[in-house]
Amino acid sequence: MIMAGLLRQAPRITLALLTVPVLAGLAGTVIPAFANDAKGIQALLQWPGLPRAAGISLVTGLGSAALSLAITLLPVASLWGTRAFAAVQHLLAPLLSVPHAAAALGLAFLIAPSGWIARVLSPWATGWTQPPDLLLLNDPFGLALTLGLVAKEVPFLFLMALAALPQTDAARRMQVAQSLGAGRVASFAVSVLPSLYRQLRLPFYAVLAYSMTAVEMAMILGPTRPYTLSAQVVIWMADPQLTGRATAAAGALVQVGLVLGALGLWHLAERLAKSALIGLAHRGMRGQGADGPANVIAALLGGLIGGGLVFGLAGLALWSFAGLWSFPDAVPASLNLNTWTRAAPDLAQTATLTLGIAALATLLALALVLACLEAEHRFDLVPGAGALWVLYLPLLVPQVAFLPGVQVAALRAGMAGHWLAVAAAHLVFVLPYLFLSLAPAYRAWDRRIAVAGAALGATPARVFWHLRLPMLLRPVLTASAVGLAVSVGQYLPTLLVGGGRVETLTTEAVALASGGNRRLIGAYALLQMLLPALGFACALLLPAWAFRHRRGMAVAA
Amino acid sequence: MLRRHFLLASAALFALPAHAQTAWETVLAEAKGQTVYWHAWGGDPKINDFIAWVGEQAQARHGVAVAHVKLASTADAVTQVLAERDAGITTGGAVDLIWINGENFAAMKDAGLLFGPFATGLPNWGLVDVAGKPAVVTDFTLPTDGYESPWAMAQLVFEYDAARLPQPPQTLAALKDWIIANPGRFTYPQPPDYLGTTFLKQVAYGTLADPSVLQMPVDDASYAAKVAPMWAWLDQITPALWRAGKAYPQNEPALGQLLADAEVDFGFAFNPGRASAEIAAGHLPDTMRTFTLEGGTIGNASFVAIPFNAAHQAGAQVVANLLLDPEVQARAQDPNVLGFQTVLNLSSLDTSSRARFDALDLGVATLAPADLGPALLEPHASWMVRIAQDWIERYGVAQ
Numbered sequence: 001m002i003m004a005g006l007l008r009q010a011p012r013i014t015l016a017l018l019t020v021p022v023l024a025g026l027a028g029t030v031i032p033a034f035a036n037d038a039k040g041i042q043a044l045l046q047w048p049g050l051p052r053a054a055g056i057s058l059v060t061g062l063g064s065a066a067l068s069l070a071i072t073l074l075p076v077a078s079l080w081g082t083r084a085f086a087a088v089q090h091l092l093a094p095l096l097s098v099p100h101a102a103a104a105l106g107l108a109f110l111i112a113p114s115g116w117i118a119r120v121l122s123p124w125a126t127g128w129t130q131p132p133d134l135l136l137l138n139d140p141f142g143l144a145l146t147l148g149l150v151a152k153e154v155p156f157l158f159l160m161a162l163a164a165l166p167q168t169d170a171a172r173r174m175q176v177a178q179s180l181g182a183g184r185v186a187s188f189a190v191s192v193l194p195s196l197y198r199q200l201r202l203p204f205y206a207v208l209a210y211s212m213t214a215v216e217m218a219m220i221l222g223p224t225r226p227y228t229l230s231a232q233v234v235i236w237m238a239d240p241q242l243t244g245r246a247t248a249a250a251g252a253l254v255q256v257g258l259v260l261g262a263l264g265l266w267h268l269a270e271r272l273a274k275s276a277l278i279g280l281a282h283r284g285m286r287g288q289g290a291d292g293p294a295n296v297i298a299a300l301l302g303g304l305i306g307g308g309l310v311f312g313l314a315g316l317a318l319w320s321f322a323g324l325w326s327f328p329d330a331v332p333a334s335l336n337l338n339t340w341t342r343a344a345p346d347l348a349q350t351a352t353l354t355l356g357i358a359a360l361a362t363l364l365a366l367a368l369v370l371a372c373l374e375a376e377h378r379f380d381l382v383p384g385a386g387a388l389w390v391l392y393l394p395l396l397v398p399q400v401a402f403l404p405g406v407q408v409a410a411l412r413a414g415m416a417g418h419w420l421a422v423a424a425a426h427l428v429f430v431l432p433y434l435f436l437s438l439a440p441a442y443r444a445w446d447r448r449i450a451v452a453g454a455a456l457g458a459t460p461a462r463v464f465w466h467l468r469l470p471m472l473l474r475p476v477l478t479a480s481a482v483g484l485a486v487s488v489g490q491y492l493p494t495l496l497v498g499g500g501r502v503e504t505l506t507t508e509a510v511a512l513a514s515g516g517n518r519r520l521i522g523a524y525a526l527l528q529m530l531l532p533a534l535g536f537a538c539a540l541l542l543p544a545w546a547f548r549h550r551r552g553m554a555v556a557a
Numbered sequence: 558m559l560r561r562h563f564l565l566a567s568a569a570l571f572a573l574p575a576h577a578q579t580a581w582e583t584v585l586a587e588a589k590g591q592t593v594y595w596h597a598w599g600g601d602p603k604i605n606d607f608i609a610w611v612g613e614q615a616q617a618r619h620g621v622a623v624a625h626v627k628l629a630s631t632a633d634a635v636t637q638v639l640a641e642r643d644a645g646i647t648t649g650g651a652v653d654l655i656w657i658n659g660e661n662f663a664a665m666k667d668a669g670l671l672f673g674p675f676a677t678g679l680p681n682w683g684l685v686d687v688a689g690k691p692a693v694v695t696d697f698t699l700p701t702d703g704y705e706s707p708w709a710m711a712q713l714v715f716e717y718d719a720a721r722l723p724q725p726p727q728t729l730a731a732l733k734d735w736i737i738a739n740p741g742r743f744t745y746p747q748p749p750d751y752l753g754t755t756f757l758k759q760v761a762y763g764t765l766a767d768p769s770v771l772q773m774p775v776d777d778a779s780y781a782a783k784v785a786p787m788w789a790w791l792d793q794i795t796p797a798l799w800r801a802g803k804a805y806p807q808n809e810p811a812l813g814q815l816l817a818d819a820e821v822d823f824g825f826a827f828n829p830g831r832a833s834a835e836i837a838a839g840h841l842p843d844t845m846r847t848f849t850l851e852g853g854t855i856g857n858a859s860f861v862a863i864p865f866n867a868a869h870q871a872g873a874q875v876v877a878n879l880l881l882d883p884e885v886q887a888r889a890q891d892p893n894v895l896g897f898q899t900v901l902n903l904s905s906l907d908t909s910s911r912a913r914f915d916a917l918d919l920g921v922a923t924l925a926p927a928d929l930g931p932a933l934l935e936p937h938a939s940w941m942v943r944i945a946q947d948w949i950e951r952y953g954v955a956q
Contacts, residue, residue, distance in 0.1 A: 114818035133741030138804035411644035511599040
């Protein structure tokens with residue numbers, strides 16, 4: 001009975017867990033903006049870079065998020081169900097776990113005028129004996145930053161799309177549409193996209209908010225005159241004059257407003273796209289001719305994104321073994337293990353702690369999410385729109401806008417600096433991603449199976465443990481792997497709540513990134529990928545093994 | 558005040574048994590078994606290795622463990638202490654020791670966030686070359702008053718590849734001509750980065766009619782007229798900078814990477830031994846050399862300071878003292894380890910300690926101490942703030 005009571009309260013407990021830290025942190029961070037006659041806001045308004053920094057944040061955020069969505073949907077539309085698609089699926093998981101800083105540095109080394117591509121082509125094809133003076137990185141329009149964000153967000157959206165697809169009844173819908181004479185892409189757009197997008201919307205909003213507020217990537221690839229607003233806020237926070245913290249608070253406030261504005265703009269775009277799609281369907285669009293070009297574009301874009309990430313990281317990996325590697329040599333003059341042997345003891349210890357924090361945060365989050373979803377199911381609770389927004393809260397409110405407040409609260413509670421406190425802070429971020437990733441599959445589970453179970457005398461608990469959970473093994477593991485990856489990648493929460501004492505692979509890698517040491521960053525980035533990649537490998541392989549005798553549980557194609 | 562409390566507390570704890578202990582023995586006794594959380598920039602694996610080695614020494618000699626908290630920016634530690642103070646944590650703070658200087662020190666000293674004065678009470682203080690290296694007690698014209706203890710000297714040197722550039726320019730005027738004649742091959746870290754601002758100050762030293770004003774706080778009335786020649790110099794070179802001044806490297810390592818990638822022909826560093834150390838590590842070609850400008854380059858010291866609420870203040874003092882030990886200083890000066898300049902007065906050392914320094918092979922690219930030229934004192938901190946601010950308005954926002 002107590003358990004049932006607790007279960008019924010699970011959604012409330014979870015929502016409180018998400019709201020309290022974010023809102024309290026937000027208050028603690030933003031109030032300094034208004035202190036001392038709003039000095040912080042005055043200082044912000046006097047900063048000459050404000051319009052441009054805010055504009056760049058908005059444009060790169062919206063642009064990269066929209067591009068990411070397009071690049072995610074196109075291959076799904078044109079390749080889904082093919083062999084190539086299955087291959088892409090297996091490649092993606094490890095890429096998802098690439099930390100932003102590592103992805104940015106890898107990409108930077110690839111495309112810089114002295115980067116790998118230029119080195120491979122020089123001097124025989126380009127005639128360059130020294131790197132050309134070309135503004136490819138840190139360009140004032142944020143193109144390099146947009147590219148980096150897209151490369152990093154597509155794998156996430158793609159994985160979310162894969163998780164959502166089985167709930168859209170895509171195969172049969174596509175069949176019907178295609179039998180009516182529509183091309184693959186047109187069939188997808190009219191029959192699958194509407195229900196797929198409904199499930200992708202939440203992850204997409206998170207991507208939009210994240211892209212606008214990304215810090216590490218903006219510092220490495222983004223414009224520097226001025227920086228993006230989010231990067232500048234972090235720089236102000238670190239201002240030794242201490243007055244910068246009020247300016248940072250004001251900047252964080254503007255950042256929140258920008259994110260809200262962008263979400264509003266996007267919502268408008270959603271409505272326009274909806275009516276356009278309905279119009280096309282009414283006019284009987286078949287779009288047979290669109291398939292060929294769409295295939296080519298999908299392959300090109302997918303290749304570009306995947307290639308950029310893979311070769312960028314391969315470049316970093318090579319650097320971790322490199323001796324002297326001067327321009328224009330395509331490969332290092334010598335290879336050695338110095339970087340790895342020097343870093344090995346640190347790496348082992350840090351990796352263990354990182355994994356421990358990630359495992360704890362993920363397990364807690366998984367238990368809470370399952371409890372919420374099961375409560376929803378058993379007590380016929382219908383989550384309101386408000387509950388959904390609460391779920392997004394930690395992903396939508398810029399991290400720089402509420403984490404400093406959380407840091408002070410953690411210090412007051414005497415919790416700061418302990419790895420358990422860091423795990424608790426991670427929980428706030430892991431929980432929404434895990435929920436977003438698991439809920440669609442959980443809710444789509446056929447309730448008639450539970451009815452059948454109950455008719456045979458099974459208690460709700462038995463139905464849960466023996467029917468529902470085993471049948472949902474694949475989405476549960478995938479969601480856990482996402483949670484693991486999210487935790488491993490957290491930078492600001494670890495730094496602030498850990499008080500600098502809790503060192504994870506990511507805090508180490510970002511500290512190293514400030515020193516630009518490609519060799520050591522390569523070593524850390526490889527490990528940082530490896531941990532979550534193991535999680536995703538489990539999510540793919542474990543169900544395949546567990547269900548090897550269950551044809552009905554095979555990956556739907 | 559804090560110092561007095563600390564001593565009283567120590568006395569109460571340790572001096573009660575009737576045998577007499579010197580103040581330092583009390584500190585040593587209290588420090589034994591402590592773990593000192595040393596917050597220091599973690600962007601350079603060689604520095605990280607050195608700190609780890611210092612930790613081993615502290616453990617072996619004094620039973621003090623050192624945990625290196627690797628920071629992306631020293632200001633993170635300042636922020637941490639400030640957050641602790643705001644949260645009412647006046648004892649048992651997370652930060653025991655900070656590698657600090659300049660602005661961060663000025664801010665913490667000003668806000669009363671530091672423990673001390675302690676530096677002049679350290680047993681090894683007598684070895685420090687206060688007369689010959691005034692920067693060890695004057696941090697950006699701010700007297701240290703014993704609130705931070707020096708552990709390394711730095712002086713700005715320029716780095717270049719002699720294979721590409723046989724005869725580097727030796728004066729600021731010659732450097733300007735070279736930059737304009739070779740567009741896209743020179744840049745500096747973007748202010749307010751520390752090294753970038755140092756370059757601006759070096760330009761100020763070379764262009765201002767009377768550089769001695771830099772030792773006083775900025776005078777608002779005459780500021781604009783005084784620095785005008787510096788902006789004129791920068792206006793002339795900016796179109797010929799790397800990426801035509803549309804982008805700048807972020808910091809010293811980023812500039813070093815550009816030099817290693819041959820994107821630019823000059824690097825500069827505060828560590829005169831950096832180039833040699835990078836050659837030894839196989840990260841730069843062995844044709845790299847260094848030079849300083851005629852008339853001298855800016856020099857300063859790196860310090861360690863202890864926050865007012867540090868949990869392990871005794872241990873932190875033991876580490877600060879250990880950093881002044883001749884063996885530790887000689888190791889830091891070894892180009893295969895760090896290549897940092899010592900803060901000690903070599904003539905005050907005994908023969909065996911002196912021999913450690915004499916035995917060092919400074920490396921192919923490092924200038925002998927005599928060839929470094931004069932170390933110009935850092936300007937008053939208000940200049941750095943003002944110049945960096947104006948730089949952002951002039952060049953830091955795309956037009």
